[in-house]
Amino acid sequence: MGVHVASQSPSKSTIIKDRTKILIYSFIFILLIFECESSSSKDENRERDALLMFKMSLKNAEAVLRNWNNPPRLPCPRLGSSRTTPPWRGVICLNGNVCGLQLDCLKLSGDIDVDSLLELDKLRTLSLMDNKFEGAMPKFRKLGGTLKSLCISKNNYSGNIDDDAFLGMSSLKRLDIADNRFSGEVPTSLASSMRLLELRIENNRFVGTIPEFPPTLVKFNASNNQLQGRIPPSLCDITDTSAFSGNKDLCGPPLESKCDESGSSSSPNQIVSKANENMSILHVISVIISCLLAIATLVMVYLQLDMKRDGEKDGVTVATTPKGDGKLTFFRDNYGCFDLQDLLRASAEVLGSGNFGSCYKATLMDGHCVVVKRYIHMTNCGKDEFHHHMRTLGNLSHPNLLPLIAYYYRPQEKLLVYKFVHNGSLSKQLHGDRTNEKKAGGLNWPTRLTIIKGVAKGMVYLYKKLPNLLVAHGNLKSSNVLLDKWMQPLLMDYTLLPVVNVEQAHNLMAAFKAPAFCKQGRIDKNLDVWSLGILILETMTSQKLPSTHGSELERWVETIEREKVFDKEMGGTENAQAQMTMLLEIGLKCCKVDEVEKRPELIEVANKIQQLDEKDI
Ligand SMILES: Nc1ncnc2c1ncn2[C@@H]1O[C@H](COP(=O)(O)OP(=O)(O)OP(=O)(O)O)[C@@H](O)[C@H]1O
Numbered sequence: 001m002g003v004h005v006a007s008q009s010p011s012k013s014t015i016i017k018d019r020t021k022i023l024i025y026s027f028i029f030i031l032l033i034f035e036c037e038s039s040s041s042k043d044e045n046r047e048r049d050a051l052l053m054f055k056m057s058l059k060n061a062e063a064v065l066r067n068w069n070n071p072p073r074l075p076c077p078r079l080g081s082s083r084t085t086p087p088w089r090g091v092i093c094l095n096g097n098v099c100g101l102q103l104d105c106l107k108l109s110g111d112i113d114v115d116s117l118l119e120l121d122k123l124r125t126l127s128l129m130d131n132k133f134e135g136a137m138p139k140f141r142k143l144g145g146t147l148k149s150l151c152i153s154k155n156n157y158s159g160n161i162d163d164d165a166f167l168g169m170s171s172l173k174r175l176d177i178a179d180n181r182f183s184g185e186v187p188t189s190l191a192s193s194m195r196l197l198e199l200r201i202e203n204n205r206f207v208g209t210i211p212e213f214p215p216t217l218v219k220f221n222a223s224n225n226q227l228q229g230r231i232p233p234s235l236c237d238i239t240d241t242s243a244f245s246g247n248k249d250l251c252g253p254p255l256e257s258k259c260d261e262s263g264s265s266s267s268p269n270q271i272v273s274k275a276n277e278n279m280s281i282l283h284v285i286s287v288i289i290s291c292l293l294a295i296a297t298l299v300m301v302y303l304q305l306d307m308k309r310d311g312e313k314d315g316v317t318v319a320t321t322p323k324g325d326g327k328l329t330f331f332r333d334n335y336g337c338f339d340l341q342d343l344l345r346a347s348a349e350v351l352g353s354g355n356f357g358s359c360y361k362a363t364l365m366d367g368h369c370v371v372v373k374r375y376i377h378m379t380n381c382g383k384d385e386f387h388h389h390m391r392t393l394g395n396l397s398h399p400n401l402l403p404l405i406a407y408y409y410r411p412q413e414k415l416l417v418y419k420f421v422h423n424g425s426l427s428k429q430l431h432g433d434r435t436n437e438k439k440a441g442g443l444n445w446p447t448r449l450t451i452i453k454g455v456a457k458g459m460v461y462l463y464k465k466l467p468n469l470l471v472a473h474g475n476l477k478s479s480n481v482l483l484d485k486w487m488q489p490l491l492m493d494y495t496l497l498p499v500v501n502v503e504q505a506h507n508l509m510a511a512f513k514a515p516a517f518c519k520q521g522r523i524d525k526n527l528d529v530w531s532l533g534i535l536i537l538e539t540m541t542s543q544k545l546p547s548t549h550g551s552e553l554e555r556w557v558e559t560i561e562r563e564k565v566f567d568k569e570m571g572g573t574e575n576a577q578a579q580m581t582m583l584l585e586i587g588l589k590c591c592k593v594d595e596v597e598k599r600p601e602l603i604e605v606a607n608k609i610q611q612l613d614e615k616d617i
Contacts, residue, residue, distance in 0.1 A: 047075050047098050050119035051088065057113035060132075064106045065089055092125065100125035104151075107131060112138045123147065129176070130154040137161050137182070141169060149174040153200065160184030169193055176200040178221065186211055186227075194486065201225065202243075210235065210250070214486055216399060222247070230259045230367070233419075258366045328406040328417065329387075331394030338364050340408060343372060343417075354479065355508040356493070356500070361420055369420035370405060375496075377504035378414045386414070389499050396465060400458030402482055402490040414499075418492065422485045426451060426535075427478035430542045430567075442569030445576050446614035447487050448539050449583065453614075454489040455481055456606040459532060462494060463525070463602055470523055471497055476531040477510040477545075478538055510534075513553060529602050533590025540584050542567035557591045560584075579612050 055061045055068050067073065068088045076093035077086070087093045092100030099122045109132040117123060125148060126140070134156035140147070141164070148171050158181035166172065167189040175190070178200040185208040186201060198219035209229035210222060220235060221243045228249035236253045244250050251259040328340055338346075346362035353359065357375045364370065378386070390407045397403065408415040423429065429443055443451075455476070462472040474497040482490045497505055506512045514530035516522045534553075537560050538545060546552040566580055586608050589600055600608075 046119050050116050051075055051091070051098070053116035054113055057110055057116070058108050059110040060107050061110075064108070065103075094122065097122040099123060100127075102127045103131070104129040105131070109133055111135070114138050114140060114142050117143060121146070125149040125151075127151040128155070133157060135159070137165065137177070139165075141165055141167060144168060145170045147172060148195075151176040153178040153180070155180055157182060161187050163187045164189045166190050167192055170195065172196055174198040177204070179203045181205060183207065185209075186222075191486075194488075207248075212485060214488075231255065233368075252366065253368065328408050328415075329390065330406045331404055338368075338370075343370075348372075352479075355504075356475075356496075371418045371420050373416050373418065373493075375414045375416065375500075377501045377508070378496075378499050379412065380501045381499040383409060383411070386499055392466075393495060396462075396495075398458055398461040400454040400489055400491060401461065401494065402492040421482040421490055423483035423487060425479045426481040426483060426489065426539065429483060430478060430538065431544055442567075443487075445570040445572040445580060448570060449579070449612055449614040450487065451481065451483065451489045452536055452539060452583065453609055453612075455491065455535065456532065456609045458489070458491040458494075459528065459602060460606045462491075463528075466495060469495065469497070470525060471511050471527050472525075473528050473531070474505070474511045475509045476528060476535060478535060480510075481535070515554060525602060529590050529600065529605060532602070532605065533587045536583060536587030537591065540566055540570075540580060540587065542569070557588070561588050575613075579614075583609070583612055 051068060055065055058065075061068075065088070068075075073088070075088045075091045075098050076096050090101055090103040090106075091098055092102060094100075098120050101117075101123070102125070104127055108128065112128075112133070117126070123143070124146065126143075127149070129151050130153070132155065133152070136159045137152070137157050140150055145168055147169060150169075150172065151174070153176045157177070161177075161182055161184065163185070165187050166175070170193060172193040173195050174197060175193075176198070179202070181204065182201075183205040186206050188211040190196065190199065191211055191213055194214050194216065196214055196217055199213065199217060200219075200221045202221040202223045202225070204225050206222070206225040206227055208227065210227055210232055212232040213220070213234050217234065220238050223243055224246035225248075227244075227247040230252040231244065231250055231254070238244075238254055241254050244255055251257045328338075328343075342364055343362050346364045349361045349363075351359040351361050351371065356377055357373055360372045360374070362370055362372055381389075386409055390404070390409075393404050394407075402418050402421065404416060405419060406417040408417075459473060459476070466472045473491065473494045475493045476491070480491065480493045482492055484490060497509070500509070506517070510531045511517070511527035514527045516524070516526055516530065534545065534557070537543075537557065541560055543556075543560070546556050564581070564584060566584070570576075570580065572580060586605060590605055
């Protein structure tokens with residue numbers, strides 16, 4: 001049987017058609033490459049021109065930046081190019097764009113042309129360390145909210161830095177202006193850099209007090225300036241006290257010298273040096289010591305009496321325990337040094353009492369404020385179990401968790417000591433508190449979203465750190481979300497399920513109000529997701545939750561789903577409205593009553609929340 005090969009081979013016309021197609025596709029492909037090339041070369045040219053402008057503003061640059069020149073060389077090697085040409089000296093490239101300039105130790109000087117750098121829209125780091133720049137600090141603020149790291153240490157910059165010099169530099173994570181001759185006060189606009197992790201201002205001539213910094217700060221050095229006054233609470237965690245050495249008169253934790261009423265150091269050495277002019281040192285010391293002793297005795301007697309009265313009035317029945325007993329166990333060093341007796345002596349203010357006990361704000365003798373929460377419903381927990389669990393809690397550390405400073409154990413008495421947080425709870429901000437029915441202040445949309453984002457981050461951290469716990473928080477609700485000075489949320493009353501009596505936990509904790517538990521007795525990770533959903537709905541509507549469990553709460557969720565009425569105080573443009581609706585939908589999804597299986601995982605919810613945009617444009 002012959003094979004008809006001829007019938008299977010393409011005809012001449014088909015071959016011509018195919019060739020034409022190949023030609024057309026190749027042409028389009030070449031066009032596309034050309035298009036890409038031309039737009040990327042536009043970028044490259046812009047970056048090249050910007051850098052050449054910048055170079056022109058520098059002295060001594062011609063010698064050291066010789067390879068910064070005109071075409072054919074470009075600042076960054078072209079993406080995908082086979083020839084590997086190095087970038088210009090000191091230029092850091094990412095994906096073919098300039099993302100950093102590192103021009104350290106090049107003996108550069110001159111008036112930096114910050115405007116030329118505006119053209120480098122991918123610029124994230126700028127380092128001009130160890131050069132010869134002098135005069136006032138350039139207006140780096142113009143570089144706006146994208147710069148992450150700025151380093152101009154070891155130059156000869158001098159004079160005051162404007163207080164708003166860093167305003168709007170919201171992405172700044174690292175700022176190093178050490179080893180210059182800056183004077184005047186430390187600019188408070190640094191506090192607006194909410195992402196700041198590292199700040200170095202040492203070896204300058206800064207005067208005045210240190211402003212409050214965001215809680216994100218982990219590295220700080222202000223040594224060898226002329227700073228004075230109380231170290232702000234946000235820096236109490238800095239363990240290396242040399243960060244404050246060589247200053248005029250700093251006081252308070254983490255330093256040992258205590259502050260007096262006016263906020264200046266009351267260490268005997270400094271008092272002596274001030275009074276040295278007219279009297280002999282010995283005389284001054286003896287007068288001061290006897291005065292201090294007399295005052296201290298009076299204050300102690302007064303406070304003891306006062307506390308006793310307060311204690312009786314407020315139900316603080318923590319008796320002074322027999323010698324050697326009643327010790328507080330500390331987890332964090334930097335909240336001053338105090339013991340139970342100091343807490344008892346401190347002036348106390350009742351902050352409120354909830355399902356699990358009462359909260360007191362105690363102002364210690366050195367001016368520190370801490371919060372003591374006295375827990376009931378923990379009576380079934382054994383000593384070892386309690387100590388073990390407290391150690392777990394003490395080791396947790398996250399910017400959105402209220403840190404546990406210390407705890408106290410007696411079979412019938414459990415106290416947990418936390419840091420005092422300035423803006424009270426989210427509940428107080430949304431609905432007012434016991435004494436003040438009015439809200440503390442309308443929260444706008446960006447603040448509410450920032451709070452929810454922080455809460456979600458804190459929750460994800462808990463689940464990551466405690467994978468064996470089914471319900472890692474257990475009591476997430478608006479009164480357990482505290483807001484610091486920068487309105488960043490801090491979760492409290494977290495992870496107490498292992499030490500709370502089971503019956504009370506199931507009756508009183510927020511997570512156990514979820515229908516999955518109320519209706520089916522199910523305990524799983526979804527309980528916390530449900531609480532997060534309720535918190536989102538409450539935050540977006542400012543509506544108070546019904547005080548009872550179960551069906552009333554379900555109806556509350558249904559009403560919100562039906563009406564979708566946001567709190568007017570949030571304000572917001574059209575764009576913000578769209579984001580608000582998305583957040584409300586996320587909240588509603590977490591609270592799906594009948595579709596427990598469909599309820600999203602915490603990590604999924606948290607990711608969606610982080611994608612929302614608080615910008616109100
Ligand atoms: N560390 C703190 N800093 C500032 N205020 C606090 C601090 N801890 C608690 N508070 C305030 O004290 C109030 C009472 O707190 P508490 O935890 O006793 O009550 P709750 O959260 O309503 O109830 P529950 O015991 O069920 O958690 C809170 O609403 C909050 O405003």
